[in-house]
Amino acid sequence: RKEVEQDPGPFNVPEGATVAFNCTYSNSASQSFFWYRQDCRKEPKLLMSVYSSGNEDGRFTAQLNRASQYISLLIRDSKLSDSATYLCVVNHKTSYDKVIFGPGTSLSVIP
Amino acid sequence: DAGITQSPRHKVTETGTPVTLRCHQTENHRYMYWYRQDPGHGLRLIHYSYGVKDTDKGEVSDGYSVSRSKTEDFLLTLESATSSQTSVYFCAISDQQGLGQETQYFGPGTRLLVL
Numbered sequence: 410r411k412e413v414e415q416d417p418g419p420f421n422v423p424e425g426a427t428v429a430f431n432c433t434y435s436n437s438a439s440q441s442f443f444w445y446r447q448d449c450r451k452e453p454k455l456l457m458s459v460y461s462s463g464n465e466d467g468r469f470t471a472q473l474n475r476a477s478q479y480i481s482l483l484i485r486d487s488k489l490s491d492s493a494t495y496l497c498v499v500n501h502k503t504s505y506d507k508v509i510f511g512p513g514t515s516l517s518v519i520p
Numbered sequence: 521d522a523g524i525t526q527s528p529r530h531k532v533t534e535t536g537t538p539v540t541l542r543c544h545q546t547e548n549h550r551y552m553y554w555y556r557q558d559p560g561h562g563l564r565l566i567h568y569s570y571g572v573k574d575t576d577k578g579e580v581s582d583g584y585s586v587s588r589s590k591t592e593d594f595l596l597t598l599e600s601a602t603s604s605q606t607s608v609y610f611c612a613i614s615d616q617q618g619l620g621q622e623t624q625y626f627g628p629g630t631r632l633l634v635l
Contacts, residue, residue, distance in 0.1 A: 413562070443623075452610055452626035453563070496562065500622075508624065510555075510563035 410435055413499050413511035421517045426487050430514045432480045432497030442473055443498040444482050447513065453496055456482075487518045523547050524627035526611050532633045539598040541630050543611030545591075551614045552594040553578075553624065554586060556607040563610065569594055601634045608632075 415432045422428045434442075442459035457464065459471040459480050470483040480497055497511035523546030533539050543552060551570055555563040555578075565578030567586040575586050583605060585597045598605055611627040 417560075441622075452628055454626070455623050458623075508565070512560055512562040 411512075412436060412509045413497055415497050415511040415514045417512060417514060419515040419517055421519055422487055423519050424487055424489060426518075427483065427485050428487055428516065429484075430482045430495055430497075430516075432482075432511055434478050434480070434497075434499045434509070436499070436501050437478060439478075439499045439501040441500040442480050443500075444471055444480075445496040445498055445510075447494045447496055449493075453510075456495070484516075489518050489520065492516055492518045524611060524613055524625060526609075526627040526630050528630060529628065530631045532635065533601050534635050535602055536600050539601050539632065541596045541609055541632070543594040543596070543627055545613050547613060547615070547625070548591060549613040549615040549625075550591075551616075552588065553612040553614075554584070554594065554596045555610045555612065556580065557610060557629075558607050566596065603634050606632060606634045
C-alpha cells in the first residue's frame with residue numbers, strides 16, 4: 410500500500426461547481442499535512458496547511474481526520490484558474506522529517 | 521516567489537554519461553532537497569541536505585550522489601545515466617524542520633531525457 414493515496418481523477422467540473430478531493434495516508438504517526446498545487450509543467454506550490462481543527466482560505470477548505478487517516482480539500486465556486494493537479498503531502502518523523510507526496514489529483518474546470 | 525533556480529532546465533543525454541544538475545538558492549535556507557517526479561509516483565525524495573557538507577539519502581537514492589559545498593548550491597550527479605533516470609527533477613528548499621509546519625519551496629524543475 411502506498412503511504413499517501415489520492416484519486417488521480419481527472420475531475421472535470423463546470424465553473425461554479427463545488428469539488429472535493431480526498432487523500433488517505435497509512436502512517437498513523439504522521440504529524441503535519443499540506444495541500445500543494447501544481448500547474449501543468451510547473452513546480453508544486455503550497456496551497457494550504459491542514460490543521461486538526463480544519464481551516465479555510467477563501468474558497469478552499471481543508472479538513473483532517475486523524476482517526477480515519479484522511480485529509481480532504483473542498484473547492485467552492487470553481488474557477489477556470491483552479492485547473493491544476495492537487496498534491497496531498499504528509500510529514501512524519503523517521504531519521505529525518507520524511508515528507509511524502511501523493512501522486513496528485515487532476516482537476517479541469519470547464520467553462 | 522522564492523529565489524530558486526535550476527540548471528539546466530532541459531537536458532538530453534546518452535546512457536552511461538555522467539550528468540550534473542545544479543540548484544541555486546538566494547534565500548539562505550538551511551535545508552535543500554532533490555526530488556524526481558514520474559507519472560503515477562508523485563514526487564520522490566532522492567537526497568537532501570541539512571547544511572553545508574551535510575547530506576543524506578532519501579527513498580530513491582541509488583544511482584545518484586549529491587554535494588553541497590556552499591549554502592546556496594546543491595548539486596545532483598548521475599554518475600552513469602540510465603534510461604530509468606529519465607524524469608523531471610525538482611529542487612526544493614525549506615528554512616525549518618521538525619516544527620510540523622515547514623513549507624518547501626520548489627525550483628522550476630529540470631527535464632532530463634536519457635536515450
